[in-house]
Amino acid sequence: MSDNVYPAEQEYHDYIESSSTRWVIPPVMEELKSKAKEAGLWNLFLADFEDYGAGLSNLEYAPLSEIMGRSMIGSEAFNCSAPDTGNMEVLARYGTQAQKDEWLVPLLNGEIRSAFAMTEPAVASSDATNIQSTIRREGNEYVINGRKWWTSGAPDPRCKIMIFMGKTDVNASRHTQQSQILVPMDTPGVKLIRPLKVFGSDDAPHGHAEMLFENVRVPISNIIGGEGEGFAIAQGRLGPGRIHHCMRLIGCAQRAIELMCDRVENRVAFGKKLSEQGSIREDIAKSICEVEQARLLTLKAAERMDLVSYKEARDLIAMIKVVAPSMAQTVIDRAIQAHGAMGLSQDTFLPEAFAYARTVRLADGPDQVHMSSLGKQIIRRYAS
Structure with a gap:
């Protein structure tokens, strides 16, 4: 942190401010990630998953996360930043082997980034049972419709995959109506409406997006866990x-x-x-x-x-x-x-x-x- 991360903070922000578009990745971040990976300071957050991460407990990880959190660019440098950490844990815990191979491995390697699409503007999403977006099965595909916002990480040019939460069965019991499914960012029907600002800041190049999903089709193999487990x-x-x-x-x-x-x-x-x-x-x-x-x-x-x-x-x-x-x-x-x-x-x-x-x-x-x-x-x- 002292030798590499803190000295890079100004360069990181200056690069974004001086670019023609703010949605660019400062080269210094990739340099930091390479140094962290070489030092073995990588994927430290994955408790209970020694095959994927450092094998640290939550208690062991806590002071390390505190140290990384001292800088706004610190966690990403060690591949320990949200929402990727949560998405990686979901894939590690509930994903199929094919899902892990396609999406978890590149996330663990820091080659891509991801987003989590749960919150919706029309309902109080603090209660996830309120989610109204739909995931409807048609043959060998699921058809997804809904509007999301505060989808953190979606504007990032490296974001390739989203975990989307919606309802597969509105007639099921209250806590088994929802499912989670993998949606690649380049799927037809996925529209990024706008980046949302926090106190006037767009938080580029990470960002938080308002998203529209219109008849988005993905294969049934993209469901995580199973229907009703969302x-x-x-x-x-x-x-x-x-x-x-x-x-x-x-x-x-x-x-x-x-x-x-x-x-x-x-x-x-x-x-x-x-x-x-x-x-x-x-x-x-x-x-x-x-x-x-x-x-x-x-x-x-x-x-x-x-x-x-x-x-x-x-x-x-x-x-x-x-x-x-x-x-x-x-x-x-x-x-x-x-x-x-x-x-x-x-x-x-x-x-x-x-x-x-x-x-x-x-x-x-x-x-x-x-x-x-x-x-x-x-x-x-x-x-x-």
């Missing part, structure tokens, strides 16, 4: 995905504190250093307490995921999914304030990190949904 697969996918975001955000918050300390120790206002101001010291003290609390809760959740099933660890996953993004948002905001107007500019990673923290309060389920589910679990546990 909801269960989504829940299994989102558990690790949620905690990975939390790990990265702790890295963002830790780096923000370090930048804040450096800034206030070297900035003079009203005749004394900012670090001598009582309010600044309080902000830094509160921030380090909050980061350490979130870090310990993340490690506890990761350990629980290793010791029992992800389902049995869902209470701790929900806790950290609520705690970590809000914590990071607060800590990064304090760091922005300590930097003054500079903290709003492209001269630090803080604005991008703040947007990421705020986004994750909605991504993989909004705070309110996790708190409602967690409260229900806790009441049931103690009321009995």
Whole structure:
């Protein structure tokens, strides 16, 4: 990170800003990926899949994800960035051998990227049973129709495959109506309507797209798992995905504190250093307490995921999914304030990190949904 990733951040962003189109891949990213792969620092996230990844547990991966998360380009350099991590886990866990050979292997090699199409603009997608897109079988094909948005990674020129979630049987029980299916990006009927912006940023070259699927036909062999298994697969996918975001955000918050300390120790206002101001010291003290609390809760959740099933660890996953993004948002905001107007500019990673923290309060389920589910679990546990 110190020798390669941090020094490449400016070059990475400058390349995108100076290009005729923002949807280009800075060559420095491919250089970073080659160095990481040569060092054996590759696909570190795949717990329980030693054949595909590094064979690390969730607990072992947590501090590494935190370190990678200190840079907005860090995770990708080690092939550990979303949504590819979740898609690779789905393929590794539920995919057929043919699906693994065609799509998982190039994803593991970092040769292509992928997208996950679940969220829809017309329904509250925090409850995946609300999904209205359809996957209808016709002979040896499935016909797909629907509108999606916040399909992360779809505008990336390297994105070759999507995992699409829709309903195969509207008459089945509530949690068995949905299925997940592989849709290559170049399939006729797949239309990228527009990249969506987060606080005015298009997040190029990764991006988040609004997508339209009109009579998209794929072979029946593209179904993942089987019809009716989409909801269960989504829940299994989102558990690790949620905690990975939390790990990265702790890295963002830790780096923000370090930048804040450096800034206030070297900035003079009203005749004394900012670090001598009582309010600044309080902000830094509160921030380090909050980061350490979130870090310990993340490690506890990761350990629980290793010791029992992800389902049995869902209470701790929900806790950290609520705690970590809000914590990071607060800590990064304090760091922005300590930097003054500079903290709003492209001269630090803080604005991008703040947007990421705020986004994750909605991504993989909004705070309110996790708190409602967690409260229900806790009441049931103690009321009995």
